[in-house]
Amino acid sequence: MISVVATNIISPLGFTTEENYQAVLAGRSALKRYAGLWGLPEPFAASLFNEEQKATLALEGYTFFEALAIRSIRTALTYTSLGNDFSRIVLILSTTKGNIESLGEERYYPSEAAQRIAEAIGLTTKPIVVCNACVSGLSAQLLANRLLSANVYDYAIVVGAEVQSKFIVSGFQSLKAVSEEPCRPFDIERNGLNPGEAAATIVFARNADGERWCLMNGATCNDAYHNVSPSPQGEGLTNAINAVMKGRDKSLLATVCAHGTATLYNDQMESVAIHRAGLTDVPLSALKGNFGHTMGAAGVLETILTMIATQDGLVLPSKGFAELGVSKEVNISSEPQKTNKRSFLKLMSGFGGCNVAAFYVRTTDKKQETTSHITLAKANTIRLSSEDGTSLTDIYKQEIGNYPKFYKMDILSRLAFVITELLRKGPHTTDNGQQMPIILFNHSSSVVADRQFLDTIKDAENFFPSPSVFVYTLPNITTGEVAIRHHLCGETSFYILPDKDEALMKQILEASLAGTSATSVISGWIDAESETSYECELSVYNII
Amino acid sequence: MEQLINDLKLQIKEALNLEELSLEEFDENAPLFGEEGIGLDSIDVLEIIVLLEKNYGIRLANPKDGRAIFQSVKTIAEYVQANRKK
Numbered sequence: 116m117i118s119v120v121a122t123n124i125i126s127p128l129g130f131t132t133e134e135n136y137q138a139v140l141a142g143r144s145a146l147k148r149y150a151g152l153w154g155l156p157e158p159f160a161a162s163l164f165n166e167e168q169k170a171t172l173a174l175e176g177y178t179f180f181e182a183l184a185i186r187s188i189r190t191a192l193t194y195t196s197l198g199n200d201f202s203r204i205v206l207i208l209s210t211t212k213g214n215i216e217s218l219g220e221e222r223y224y225p226s227e228a229a230q231r232i233a234e235a236i237g238l239t240t241k242p243i244v245v246c247n248a249c250v251s252g253l254s255a256q257l258l259a260n261r262l263l264s265a266n267v268y269d270y271a272i273v274v275g276a277e278v279q280s281k282f283i284v285s286g287f288q289s290l291k292a293v294s295e296e297p298c299r300p301f302d303i304e305r306n307g308l309n310p311g312e313a314a315a316t317i318v319f320a321r322n323a324d325g326e327r328w329c330l331m332n333g334a335t336c337n338d339a340y341h342n343v344s345p346s347p348q349g350e351g352l353t354n355a356i357n358a359v360m361k362g363r364d365k366s367l368l369a370t371v372c373a374h375g376t377a378t379l380y381n382d383q384m385e386s387v388a389i390h391r392a393g394l395t396d397v398p399l400s401a402l403k404g405n406f407g408h409t410m411g412a413a414g415v416l417e418t419i420l421t422m423i424a425t426q427d428g429l430v431l432p433s434k435g436f437a438e439l440g441v442s443k444e445v446n447i448s449s450e451p452q453k454t455n456k457r458s459f460l461k462l463m464s465g466f467g468g469c470n471v472a473a474f475y476v477r478t479t480d481k482k483q484e485t486t487s488h489i490t491l492a493k494a495n496t497i498r499l500s501s502e503d504g505t506s507l508t509d510i511y512k513q514e515i516g517n518y519p520k521f522y523k524m525d526i527l528s529r530l531a532f533v534i535t536e537l538l539r540k541g542p543h544t545t546d547n548g549q550q551m552p553i554i555l556f557n558h559s560s561s562v563v564a565d566r567q568f569l570d571t572i573k574d575a576e577n578f579f580p581s582p583s584v585f586v587y588t589l590p591n592i593t594t595g596e597v598a599i600r601h602h603l604c605g606e607t608s609f610y611i612l613p614d615k616d617e618a619l620m621k622q623i624l625e626a627s628l629a630g631t632s633a634t635s636v637i638s639g640w641i642d643a644e645s646e647t648s649y650e651c652e653l654s655v656y657n658i659i
Numbered sequence: 660m661e662q663l664i665n666d667l668k669l670q671i672k673e674a675l676n677l678e679e680l681s682l683e684e685f686d687e688n689a690p691l692f693g694e695e696g697i698g699l700d701s702i703d704v705l706e707i708i709v710l711l712e713k714n715y716g717i718r719l720a721n722p723k724d725g726r727a728i729f730q731s732v733k734t735i736a737e738y739v740q741a742n743r744k745k
Binding site for chain 1: 675676677678679680698700701702703705706709712713
């Protein structure tokens with residue numbers, strides 16, 4: 116059994132899990148309206164660390180983002196030991212934009228930041244960065260549990276961290292997704308999200324003693340609908356909830372901790388999915404009225420608080436909620452409610468069309484999970500590199516065509532689109548093709564799109580952040596483009612590694628697919644340093 | 660008006676990377692959304708909002724106000740003519 120042995124949350128509301136939990140119970144929020152911050156012409160509300168907190172948290176030689184993550188991990192590690200075998204401990208970093216303010220420098224690269232964080236806490240293994248947009252915090256926990264189940268490591272330190280910036284806020288503003296008032300999840304008056312800063316850590320271990328929280332199972336399902344707008348029928352989220360709750364008694368759920376960003380579309384979609392999955396009566400909680408949307412940290416932070424509250428016999432209050440403003444009834448309250456149940460469901464949905472549901476239970480059960488071993492048989496591989504001298508547009512015109520969206524895509528999505536198109540024409544099995552997962556790896560994140568977006572905001576006189584470019588500043592959008600094109604509704608994941616480490620990629624892929632019902636998978640390396648410098652090698656594997 | 664319509668077609672084609680749509684077949688009366696017309700989506704609308712601000716000084720804070728304006732290139736042109744600041 117893999118279980119939670121330590122946690123920490125550092126947010127503007129407190130620097131420990133307990134302080135943050137008490138703040139939520141007391142109805143506190145760090146959300147404030149900012150006008151003119153970072154030279155942004157439009158005001159916004161956000162949950163940001165103040166100058167005094169920043170000075171306290173800063174660490175010499177590290178960016179504030181790195182310092183936050185290191186502080187959070189160090190605090191969590193005061194509650195547990197990790198044994199002596201450092202080759203059996205892995206760091207999994209969940210973030211959407213990491214050190215984005217360092218764009219143009221080496222430390223921009225998320226895996227560089229992860230390596231500095233790992234070294235600071237004394238780890239020697241290669242860290243893995245999960246970059247699955249807003250669902251990253253749950254994806255990272257799923258990955259941790261998979262790697263421990265597969266006996267690759269004994270301990271996994273999952274840290275979710277996000278620091279806000281002109282880059283992120285202007286991007287979400289260009290999508291008209293940011294509110295200048297404190298956000299109101301599921302409320303009739305809700306009009307957008309608030310960016311938030313935080314770091315949160317969960318340490319998972321194999322074979323820990325005593326009563327503990329366990330992530331029993333989780334599912335990731337793509338909408339295969341749109342990269343930004345969620346499926347109006349909540350298709351992917353419904354599928355994810357149903358996959359996780361299959362055979363489980365929903366009356367044992369203390370709560371469903373929703374994503375609840377307070378955008379019109381997200382909360383509406385979640386209400387539909389919750390209704391379709393038959394969970395309307397289960398108490399719902401949404402925590403972004405306290406912390407804002409802490410992006411890469413959100414899935415970790417909100418899971419920790421729900422664990423602590425459930426253990427304490429409470430369902431957390433949903434600050435900002437007053438009057439139901441979604442089409443399907445949900446059981447939400449702005450006051451804490453009592454519960455005597457010991458399990459809960461956590462939901463997240465994000466750009467790239469991905470949705471994750473995860474089921475947690477507090478248990479003393481020490482039964483070892485038996486991981487079914489799988490073998491991957493490569494059916495077909497296609498490699499494209501900038502050194503080939505072929506143009507992606509020419510391949511598109513000659514071999515594919517009739518998909519005008521191709522011209523809107525960034526270089527990563529074009530590469531993934533062209534290669535998967537060619538792969539799907541080649542030999543491989545597609546007997547349950549709709550469930551085929553897409554699991555991609557790279558080093559350079561979305562650096563090309565990041566530079567393009569920065570160009571649209573760096574000049575105050577010519578400040579026009581581009582919404583269509585901003586969308587591609589999340590590398591997992593590539594998986595969304597492929598899912599939409601081929602109607603693939605299974606898992607989509609994007610991982611960033613220090614280098615193209617084929618052994619590590621294979622370990623992650625095999626651990627991810629153990630127990631899957633899918634019979635084939637698209638996976639591989641997809642890296643672009645510029646429009647004219649890229650390397651992409653994707654394969655279709657049959658799962659045996 | 661005709662000049663403005665042609666300018667808008669060119670600007671929209673460029674901003675939205677409508678590579679496969681020639682200016683000749685870009686009908687100013689065709690609906691911009693849905694299978695019948697040009698087939699734009701919600702992100703394209705946001706990009707047109709940026710374009711209107713950049714080129715004509717028009718600020719449209721709430722994309723919902725845009726539903727009537729963004730029916731076709733013709734309706735956009737009429738709105739621009741009435742509201743342009745540059």
